Structures are given as C-alpha cells and as structure tokens.
Amino acid sequence: MLLFSSCLVTCLNALSVDYYHQTCPEAESTVAKYVKKGMLNDRTVPAALLRMHFHDCFIRGCDGSVLLDSKGGNQAEKDGPPNISLHAFYVIDHAKKEIEEKCPGVVSCADILALAARDSVALVRGPTWDVPNGRKDGRISKGNDTRQLPFPTSIATKLTHSRGLSDEDLVALSGGHTLGFSHCSSFQNRIHNFNTKTDVDPSLHPSFAASLRQVCPMHNKVKNAGSFLDSTPTVFDNAYYKLLLQGKAIFSSDQALLTASTTKALVTKYASNQHEFFEGFVKSMIKMSSIGGAGNEIRLKCRVVN
Known part of the structure; x- marks a missing residue:
C-alpha cells in the first residue's frame, strides 16, 4: 500500500x-x-x-x-x-x-x-x-x-481503497451511475432469490422492485432486457443519489453506500446539493485518472501495441 x-x-x-x-x-x-x-x-x-x-x-x-x-x-x-x-x-x-x-x-x-x-x-x-x-x-x-x-453485485470497497482512493472518492465516482443502462444479469440477485427468507432485497422500494421484476422475470429470454440506472439516464446530475435514498438504485454496490455512516452522509449531501456532487466528482475523477500504470510507449494505433 x-x-x-x-x-x-x-x-x-x-x-x-x-x-x-x-x-x-x-x-x-x-x-x-x-x-x-x-x-x-x-x-x-x-x-x-x-x-x-x-x-x-x-x-x-x-x-x-x-x-x-x-x-x-x-x-x-x-x-x-x-x-x-x-x-x-x-x-x-x-x-x-x-x-x-x-x-x-x-x-x-x-x-x-x-x-x-x-x-x-x-x-x-x-x-x-x-x-x-x-x-x-x-x-x-x-x-x-x-x-x-468491482461487480455490480459486490458490496466490497477494498479495490477502491487499494487504488489509493478514499470513501469520499468512492461515493463521488459512484455518481457516474447517473448515466447509462444495465442488463438484468447485473441486478438479478436483488429481485429473485435474494436469500432464504425473501425473494426480493428488502432495501429496494416495493414498487421499484416490482417494475424491475416485470422487466426482468426469473427466466428472462429477452437478450437486452434491463433498466436505466436512474430517471435521467442521458443527463449527468444528482438524481442517482436521490433515488438511492429512496431505495430505487439498481446495484448491490450502490445500496452498500448506505450501510456505513460516513458514506451515507456523503450520499445525503450529494442528493441535496448537485453543486457539491459536481465538485466532489471532478476532484475524484482527476485523482482516479491519475493512477499511474506501467505504460512505456505512445501507441500509433490504440488497438495494438507498437
């Protein structure tokens, strides 16, 4: 380390x-x-x-x-x-x-x-x-x-920390989930056979879970079935954090941010203040994108080494 x-x-x-x-x-x-x-x-x-x-x-x-x-x-x-x-x-x-x-x-x-x-x-x-x-x-x-x-079904944060990133970086970078789409396989674990006591993750809002189950039934045969990651999937905003607090976030890794007081406080802060989220995201993106690799050349074509 x-x-x-x-x-x-x-x-x-x-x-x-x-x-x-x-x-x-x-x-x-x-x-x-x-x-x-x-x-x-x-x-x-x-x-x-x-x-x-x-x-x-x-x-x-x-x-x-x-x-x-x-x-x-x-x-x-x-x-x-x-x-x-x-x-x-x-x-x-x-x-x-x-x-x-x-x-x-x-x-x-x-x-x-x-x-x-x-x-x-x-x-x-x-x-x-x-x-x-x-x-x-x-x-x-x-x-x-x-x-x-880190898989969407994971609740571990060890990888983030091993890359020199803090809990604050983890929460800010998770805000990238405000964009995009997820296939059923990435959140199937939360809506079917969650554990021996319940079929659905109880941390999910009931109506949200029901909508996900409708799109992604147990034996789903639709190849590209899934869900957008938040209510504004083509706009970078703080809707992801608002939905997370309402039990309407897609991944287990998202829900895990609410299990510790430090990360939950950051989620709450970003949900209530988009400007704070933007500032935190920029800071953490610069930090993450500066993680050094073992690169030693300037490729002439990005798909192949020189």
Missing part, C-alpha cells in the same frame, strides 16, 4: 494540464469533436466512454490497456466478462487517427480516453475540468485481470 501510494503521488506529479500545449495543441479539441459526433449518433456513447475509462484505470492504472484487441491466444481486457458490454471504441479510434495525422507519435491512447471521459460528462450537462495529461500506453492486457473489477 505504501509503495502504491508513493507511485500515485509520483504519477500525479508527472502529469500536466498543459502537457500537449506545444507538441499537439489541437489534441483536446479533436477528441471533443469525435465524442460529440459519437453522441449525436448514439446517446449511450457518453456513459460508455466514462465506464471505459473507469475500467481502464482500475486494472493496471490508466494506461489504455482496455483499448487493446485480443490477439492469438491472449484474451485482452475488453473481452473479459465485465467488459464484454463496453462499446464506443470507435470514438477513440477516430480521434487517434486524426491526432496521429496532426501530431504523429505524440499523444497517448490513455490520454485520449481520459479526455473523452471528461468530454462525455460535459456534453450531457455535467461539470468539466482540466485533464492532467502525460500518461503512457501499456503493452499488457489480460482478460483474467478484469476479475479485479
């Missing part, structure tokens, strides 16, 4: 918000252009890119390893079980292609993904922030490593 904390501080110091100002001044605007274009074609793109960035940083640090394709006998992270539903990789590919034409060999794929996550939030009425850049791209991507990712 001490070694990791030391690495985190070093990596934070190595990144800079003006990293590309001289070497590739159009990098940020190019990424923003393709994120906006992607969103106009598909409203789920912002949620997808934000989730992609989270999943990149929580494996080997923010090194773009989630962008690599499987090759030969190696299954890459993007094909690991928790990542199969990741999409919108083409947004990163298109931005990278144009940036390479303007500034060959300068901008890392990891930085493009961090910028895309920021732009995604800003485009759906969320906050914006200056992204510290200077990450390097990793050369290792293993599907088995995705087992480290």
